[in-house]
Amino acid sequence: MGYKKVCLNCKKAFSQGTNFEMLYDSNCPDCGEKMFQVNQKFKPPRxxxxxxxxxxxxxxxxxxxxxxIYQTINDExxxxAYPLKMSEAKDFIITYDNQKIT
Structure with missing residues (x-):
């Protein structure tokens, strides 16, 4: 299991492997903007x-x-799933605010 870095400016994701001792902030090699670390299962859109x-x-x-992100329903x-639409995303961040990464 690894992780990915995402450039929101270039709309690119880079796989970063599994060496968690080398976690560090980095900038996009193409545009120089800050990149964000995301879960390895993130599938970037086109x-x-x-x-x-x-x-x-x-x-x-x-x-x-x-x-x-988890939800408990009837003790289960x-x-x-992450939202795909902006209207759903707004509700998502409010509903699961206690599970966000700060």
Whole structure:
């Protein structure tokens, strides 16, 4: 299991491997903007999908870096899927605020 770095400006994701001792802030090799570390299971949208990248940016900037999010329903813990639409993303960050990365 590794992790990825995402450039929200270039709309690119870079796999970073599994050496967790080398976690560090970095800038995009293409544009120089800050990159964000996300879960290895993050699947970036197509570079041309501006709407989906807007949702990705909104979630990441609000502390949701595609880590696992859970909800308890009737004593059963369920993994929650990340939203694909902006209207859903706004509710998502409010509902799961206690699970965001600060």
């Amino acid at each position: 570079k041309s999908d501006d709407k989906q990248w807007f949702v990705v940016k909104f979630l990441i900037e609000n502390g949701f870096r595609y880590q696992s 813990v369920i993994k929650v």
